[in-house]
Amino acid sequence: DSGVTQTPKHLITATGQRVTLRCSPRSGDLSVYWYQQSLDQGLQFLIQYYNGEERAKGNILERFSAQQFPDLHSELNLSSLELGDSALYFCASSVQGAAYGYTFGSGTRLTVV
């Protein structure tokens, strides 16, 4: 157990629907990051939050949004889902700062049918 908890582990939903992925960071970590891994693709950075505030944005679609709550857990909302959104979504947390490694959760596998 890495200390980063992601739920659910698997999600199957239909096109056009909306889903919410949840992440609880490792105790003491203030930063949360979301990554997407599509088939045969590397880890694509989506968005970062630090202590409730958005810090950096990557290749995140307008249909996707995220937030970090006062208890530091984070949610990634994916709406108007398309087949191409099927992917493994990872959450990672860290102490803020470039010199600190990330601790990854086990991921949520989203399948859009």
Place this chain on the structure above:
Amino acid sequence: ILNVEQSPQSLHVQEGDSTNFTCSFPSSNFYALHWYRWETAKSPEALFVMTLNGDEKKKGRISATLNTKEGYSYLYIKGSQPEDSATYLCAFNNNDMRFGAGTRLTVKP
């Protein structure tokens, strides 16, 4: 180099062989370079975080070097074992963490 590039894309070695992979990254505005080990059906695990030019890190049979001036890092595995089979990711940390596509290592018994 605008992105993080890793080579080779994949590597097949025999048990006992030593091997190394390369990570190239932008040499300007360097903050840190990370190496992760990613086994199939698991999540990436941090191996090393390197911040200074000339840094060398070691963990058991795995070691890494860093050259920030020319923008590359090498990961070495000495005496590869089947349990070393995984994808090795490097990530360049400059405000956000950009990951390379990884080197997939397969060690045959």
